[in-house]
Amino acid sequence: MKDLAVQANPGKLEAAKELSIVSRPAAAWTEVASVWKQLERDSPYATFFVSQGWVESWLTTFAAVMPVEIVIVRAGSVAVAACLVVRRLRRHGPFRVRRLFLNTSGEDPGDSPYIEFNNLLCLAGWEKCVCRALYDYICRQPWDECVLDGFCQGLPLDELRGLFADALEERIIRKNYFLDLAQLRDSQQPYESVLRTKTRTRIRRFFKDYGPTTVVQAQTAEEALLMLDELAELSRQTWTHRGERTAFASRRFVSFHRTLIRRTFAAGAIQLVRVAAGPTVGLLYNFVHDGKVYFYQSGLNYAACPGAKPGFVTIVSVIRHCLNNPALKEFQFMPGGDEYKEPLATGHDEQEWIVFKSRSWRNCLISRLQRVKHCFVPRRSSPGVSGPVVSSP
Numbered sequence: 001m002k003d004l005a006v007q008a009n010p011g012k013l014e015a016a017k018e019l020s021i022v023s024r025p026a027a028a029w030t031e032v033a034s035v036w037k038q039l040e041r042d043s044p045y046a047t048f049f050v051s052q053g054w055v056e057s058w059l060t061t062f063a064a065v066m067p068v069e070i071v072i073v074r075a076g077s078v079a080v081a082a083c084l085v086v087r088r089l090r091r092h093g094p095f096r097v098r099r100l101f102l103n104t105s106g107e108d109p110g111d112s113p114y115i116e117f118n119n120l121l122c123l124a125g126w127e128k129c130v131c132r133a134l135y136d137y138i139c140r141q142p143w144d145e146c147v148l149d150g151f152c153q154g155l156p157l158d159e160l161r162g163l164f165a166d167a168l169e170e171r172i173i174r175k176n177y178f179l180d181l182a183q184l185r186d187s188q189q190p191y192e193s194v195l196r197t198k199t200r201t202r203i204r205r206f207f208k209d210y211g212p213t214t215v216v217q218a219q220t221a222e223e224a225l226l227m228l229d230e231l232a233e234l235s236r237q238t239w240t241h242r243g244e245r246t247a248f249a250s251r252r253f254v255s256f257h258r259t260l261i262r263r264t265f266a267a268g269a270i271q272l273v274r275v276a277a278g279p280t281v282g283l284l285y286n287f288v289h290d291g292k293v294y295f296y297q298s299g300l301n302y303a304a305c306p307g308a309k310p311g312f313v314t315i316v317s318v319i320r321h322c323l324n325n326p327a328l329k330e331f332q333f334m335p336g337g338d339e340y341k342e343p344l345a346t347g348h349d350e351q352e353w354i355v356f357k358s359r360s361w362r363n364c365l366i367s368r369l370q371r372v373k374h375c376f377v378p379r380r381s382s383p384g385v386s387g388p389v390v391s392s393p
Contacts, residue, residue: 019080019133022072026063029056032070035079039121043081045156047117048289050103053264055084058104058113061256066106071137073122073130081122081130085138090145098144105149110245111252116150116176116334116351117294120160131159148354150335157352168357174335177345181293181322182329184346191319199343202309203316209308210277215321218272221265225258227272231283231299238300247297257285275317279304282314291329293322315344 024032037052048054059068066088073081086106090097099106104115122130138146146164151157161169184194192200207213218224232248239246247253261270271286271293282300286293300310322328333341335351342348 018075019129020074021133021137022074023085023137024070024072026059026068026070029059029070032072032082035072036082036121039079039082039123042123043121044124045119045122045152045154046290047119047152048269048287048292048294049115049117049150050083050119050121051264051269051289053260053267053269054287055104057256057260057263059084060259061252062104062107062111071134073133075126075129080126081120081134083120083134085141098142099147100138100141100143100145101147101149102151103149105147107252111250113247113253113256114150117152117332118148118150118351119152119154120156122156127155127159131156131163135160135163144358144360146356146358148352148356151352151354153350153352161354164356166359168359169354170357171352171354173350173352175338175342175348176335176351177333177338177341177348179319179331179333179344179346180329181319181331182291185323185326191316191323194346196343203312206309206312207316209305210281210313213275213277213281213313213317215317216274216276217321218265218270221262221270224261224265224270224272227274227283228257228261228285230274230280231272231285231297234280234283234299234301235297238302273318273321275314277305277313281305281317282310284314284318286318288328291327292332293328293330294332295334311340312344319344 033052033056036055040046040051062068066086068087069085071083071085072079084101084103086101086104088099088101088106090099102120103118105112105118107113120127120130120134146167148157148160179191179194184191187193192203195203218227232246232254235246235248261272264270269288271288272283273286274283275281280301281304282298284295285297285299286295288294295315298311298314300314302308302310304310319331322331333345
């Protein structure tokens with residue numbers, strides 16, 4: 001598809017005056033994959049969760065069970081942005097609510113890999129025009145709710161929020177804690193030196209419970225898959241004991257991640273690490289993109305040392321391991337579990353889960369019925385944004 005080729009030449013981009021939308025079904029991914037990859041390289045808004053590897057694996061796993069469009073925004077013959085638009089129907093009492101999701105979202109909650117660091121894959125300088133073109137495209141479709149899950153704050157989100165100003169908006173903001181590996185490495189100080197005294201004391205005590213530890217990172221995709229199986233089993237043991245469901249109970253969730261590992265491990269996008277002190281202490285499943293390590297999932301062995309804290313020992317061990325790799329610049333703890341992530345981090349930013357609701361008769365009627373219901377039924381606390389279950393330290 002030569003007409004979709006990405007050109008990074010600013011002069012050519014400035015010459016284009018009008019944007020157009022090209023929509024393709026999920027089955028046409030092979031036609032646009034190279035365009036997506038080039039935009040991933042050129043866009044300042046690229047993250048692992050809008051990377052070619054993540055999107056391709058998600059389409060392989062989920063496109064067969066829900067309608068998905070691949071949307072390319074062009075300036076003349078130049079592709080300047082890309083995203084997915086996913087359609088789902090949600091029952092709300094007697095009503096069917098038409099929902100549109102931006103990028104890899106909209107799956108059934110039990111199967112979902114839960115997108116975070118979501119963003120609009122767009123070239124710099126084109127945010128306003130691209131968001132307007134995308135908004136116009138969405139408004140030509142039948143929809144009641146437009147959902148932005150795990151969206152990064154920044155210019156694309158600001159532009160979209162301005163365009164949806166007439167819609168009703170519901171949002172949840174969650175903190176994402178991170179550790180600046182590059183800065184810590186340059187300081188030539190140990191990791192614990194940037195933490196509070198109380199946290200340093202706890203870490204020393206937790207490591208003393210285990211004695212010497214070893215850290216082993218998977219070197220091949222097959223080793224990574226074996227570690228994923230071990231991590232999944234530890235996760236099942238932990239959450240079954242607590243009477244809760246692990247994300248690994250979903251066959252589709254597991255299939256997605258096995259596909260993701262097979263497709264992206266060779267490119268250095270997957271980090272599976274085992275920490276052991278004789279028996280396994282714990283495993284971390286991380287993603288790597290543009291020097292950032294995304295802590296996605298853990299499996300912890302609580303049985304090996306009752307009363308100990310395998311989560312802290314595993315995470316701190318993996319962070320020390322990452323510090324030995326100069327190519328890694330940040331360790332992203334990801335939203336959720338703030339009570340143990342915040343003490344181990346040096347900074348934070350925020351992500352948003354947003355639902356824009358059109359002022360349709362359907363939404364207005366649903367809203368009125370909810371208000372009536374709340375007058376007669378005690379209101380429960382609003383649930384937090386769900387995500388893959390991560391064992392606490």
